[in-house]
Amino acid sequence: MRFIAFHLMPYRNLPADFEARYPSVWVNVPKSLYDPAEGHRLYHQYLDELEFAVDLGYDGIGVNEHHSNAYGLMPSPNLMGSILARKVRHSSKTALLVLGNSIALYNPPIRVAEEMAMLDVLSGGKFIGGFPVGTSMDTNYCYGVNPAEMRDRYYEAHDLIIKGWKTEAPFAFNGKYTQLRYVNPWPRPMQTPHPPVWIPGGGSVETYDFAIKHNYSFSYLSFFGYRYAKKVMGPFWERAQALGADMNPYRAGYAQLLCVSETDARAQTDYEQHVRYFFAKCLHIDPRHYEAPGYRTAATLRAGLRSQFEAAESATQLLKEGKLDWNGLLDRGFVIAGSPATVRDRLIEAARELNTGNILLLNHIGSMPHHLTTKNLQIFAEEVMPQIRRADPFEKWNPSAYWPQKVLSERL
Amino acid sequence: MPQPTVREYVLPRDITITTLEAGRGEPLMFLHGAGGLTWDPFLDTLATNYRVYAPHLPGSGPSRGLENIRDLWDLVITYYDLLDALGVDSINLVGHSLGGMIACEMAAADPSRVQRLVALCPAGVFHENRPAPDLFALLPRERVEYITYDPQSELASSLLALPEEVDEKVEVLIDRLTTLQAAAKFLWPIPDKGLRRRMHRIKAPTLLIWGRQDRMIPPAYADDFKAGIPQAELVMLDKASHLVHLEQCAQCVELIGKFMSGTAPKSP
Numbered sequence: 001m002r003f004i005a006f007h008l009m010p011y012r013n014l015p016a017d018f019e020a021r022y023p024s025v026w027v028n029v030p031k032s033l034y035d036p037a038e039g040h041r042l043y044h045q046y047l048d049e050l051e052f053a054v055d056l057g058y059d060g061i062g063v064n065e066h067h068s069n070a071y072g073l074m075p076s077p078n079l080m081g082s083i084l085a086r087k088v089r090h091s092s093k094t095a096l097l098v099l100g101n102s103i104a105l106y107n108p109p110i111r112v113a114e115e116m117a118m119l120d121v122l123s124g125g126k127f128i129g130g131f132p133v134g135t136s137m138d139t140n141y142c143y144g145v146n147p148a149e150m151r152d153r154y155y156e157a158h159d160l161i162i163k164g165w166k167t168e169a170p171f172a173f174n175g176k177y178t179q180l181r182y183v184n185p186w187p188r189p190m191q192t193p194h195p196p197v198w199i200p201g202g203g204s205v206e207t208y209d210f211a212i213k214h215n216y217s218f219s220y221l222s223f224f225g226y227r228y229a230k231k232v233m234g235p236f237w238e239r240a241q242a243l244g245a246d247m248n249p250y251r252a253g254y255a256q257l258l259c260v261s262e263t264d265a266r267a268q269t270d271y272e273q274h275v276r277y278f279f280a281k282c283l284h285i286d287p288r289h290y291e292a293p294g295y296r297t298a299a300t301l302r303a304g305l306r307s308q309f310e311a312a313e314s315a316t317q318l319l320k321e322g323k324l325d326w327n328g329l330l331d332r333g334f335v336i337a338g339s340p341a342t343v344r345d346r347l348i349e350a351a352r353e354l355n356t357g358n359i360l361l362l363n364h365i366g367s368m369p370h371h372l373t374t375k376n377l378q379i380f381a382e383e384v385m386p387q388i389r390r391a392d393p394f395e396k397w398n399p400s401a402y403w404p405q406k407v408l409s410e411r412l
Numbered sequence: 413m414p415q416p417t418v419r420e421y422v423l424p425r426d427i428t429i430t431t432l433e434a435g436r437g438e439p440l441m442f443l444h445g446a447g448g449l450t451w452d453p454f455l456d457t458l459a460t461n462y463r464v465y466a467p468h469l470p471g472s473g474p475s476r477g478l479e480n481i482r483d484l485w486d487l488v489i490t491y492y493d494l495l496d497a498l499g500v501d502s503i504n505l506v507g508h509s510l511g512g513m514i515a516c517e518m519a520a521a522d523p524s525r526v527q528r529l530v531a532l533c534p535a536g537v538f539h540e541n542r543p544a545p546d547l548f549a550l551l552p553r554e555r556v557e558y559i560t561y562d563p564q565s566e567l568a569s570s571l572l573a574l575p576e577e578v579d580e581k582v583e584v585l586i587d588r589l590t591t592l593q594a595a596a597k598f599l600w601p602i603p604d605k606g607l608r609r610r611m612h613r614i615k616a617p618t619l620l621i622w623g624r625q626d627r628m629i630p631p632a633y634a635d636d637f638k639a640g641i642p643q644a645e646l647v648m649l650d651k652a653s654h655l656v657h658l659e660q661c662a663q664c665v666e667l668i669g670k671f672m673s674g675t676a677p678k679s680p
Binding site for chain 2: 146
């Protein structure tokens with residue numbers, strides 16, 4: 001199993017009545033709520049936390065892209081990546097993961113090939129690049145991409161970027177959305193032919209197939225933990241088998257909110273209010289912007305709508321209404337929390353059930369202050385990670401198709 | 413209500429358009445709005461005097477090939493292809509909302525193909541300082557409140573009605589979403605694709621009808637069309653919102669009848 005300290009860089013100071021007073025944390029969240037002086041402090045604390053994770057020997061540190069969003073303050077994750085690359089270059093263990101750039105939003109998308117190659121060179125060949133389709137809030141509502149064209153744009157941007165990385169000589173690209181007479185991105189990446197590509201996704205069959213076909217690692221980035229992730233990872237592995245791919249657990253990853261402390265009881269005392277901040281405020285999203293018409297295909301809609309009607313009570317609804325207590329959050333797997341032993345057992349169980357080798361840990365959650373985040377990062381790295389490595393259920397699997405070689409050599 | 417004939421036209425570029433057709437008389441084509449096409453009392457009444465052709469927008473209802481239409485210009489060409497398939501050189505066009513915008517574009521791009529033009533609260537114009545609401549960021553109930561004069565009316569409830577049975581309900585919702593998706597292809601993210609710069613090319617006599625209480629495309633937007641289209645008459649109808657042709661059906665049909673016979677009405 002391999003662990004990535006993953007950061008959303010949320011705004012920690014939303015008012016107590018935020019979810020009652022304001023329509024959403026995204027798209028139309030009022031800018032007056034953001035204090036740049038506080039933002040300055042937060043950015044540097046968050047960067048310190050990720051740099052600390054490098055010192056602690058995490059397998060990766062990760063950032064991602066959101067727009068007009070108070071829980072994800074990285075409209076340009078590559079800027080953060082470039083700062084972090086200065087630290088990662090000194091590490092022999094830690095990869096830099098940008099998960100990722102919403103490639104359909106970059107015009108021309110060759111920009112992604114350029115910037116990710118810069119990050120790969122800066123980090124010393126320890127970079128992993130992510131290509132999300134992107135949420136409807138980010139892509140359709142904030143960046144104006146036509147939902148009817150979004151997937152098509154995404155596929156075309158992908159083909160252009162990969163060809164840009166792989167092709168030696170300049171070439172012409174006559175696409176439907178991008179026409180470039182001269183494609184010749186400098187610099188070239190340090191890894192050959194290019195950095196590993198990861199695909200973060202939700203529950204769409206098209207995305208599973210795309211990742212499997214290209215041998216990219218698929219990551220399910222939900223905030224609802226391992227029990228919920230089964231709904232997606234089950235069908236993902238079914239597709240992998242149907243398409244004749246192996247069951248290498250590093251072909252997949254999932255995100256998990258994680259809170260570790262000295263004891264189970266202490267974990268609740270330390271972290272509960274910050275977890276509640278996250279679910280109540282950071283996930284307060286206006287249903288008007290959940291999904292532009294055409295964001296999901298009819299096939300994916302058909303499955304989703306049916307389960308929506310048939311589910312007696314949706315967990316997210318319970319959360320919104322504040323009806324889940326701490327044990328409820330743990331029982332449903334939204335959060336893995338407790339003593340090092342508890343967290344170790346839950347994580348191994350989760351990884352086994354999902355068959356995911358890449359664990360994207362949200363060690364910073366909601367309003368969690370800097371000192372608690374470093375505590376969470378440190379106890380995990382020192383008291384959980386070594387124990388899991390000794391009992392690694394995926395020991396026999398080789399991650400090298402999905403990870404930079406430079407960070408694998410030491411451990412293998 | 414008598415049932416119209418359902419016809420399918422296979423057009424170039426792998427596009428198939430299904431139409432509803434009824435009536436006898438001069439040919440008249442109706443282009444529906446973002447809510448999709450149903451054979452309603454407005455079309456039924458028109459069909460007493462005209463041969464009505466009402467195509468489903470590609471990607472909505474049974475019409476196929478949205479992915480082969482790149483943009484609005486491509487769509488306009490698709491509808492010229494449909495006129496060719498119908499064997500019609502020049503036709504009377506009635507368009508509602510999105511359909512009104514497409515009808516205006518067709519009349520501007522090739523004036524020889526449109527005899528008379530009726531645009532019912534057409535889309536196609538946007539003002540940053542008095543923005544029309546975002547059709548694609550409204551809850552279904554809100555959308556109905558924006559487009560109807562009386563949100564408690566039978567018409568309003570019929571727009572929200574869903575079957576009880578889960579499978580049927582899912583299919584109805586998917587049909588609504590795919591229709592909206594097809595509309596969004598030509599309206600996203602702002603329903604202004606430059607029509608104002610082309611309106612002056614429209615040669616056909618034009619009748620604009622607007623609901624005075626239209627909350628979806630505010631009546632003030634009518635001024636742009638009235639000023640930009642050379643031979644345009646504007647009629648505002650009271651007690652009507654964006655579904656003006658259904659809320660004031662009889663008046664609309666009467667106005668269209670007079671307009672078609674050459675006695676263009678003056679705004680009350």
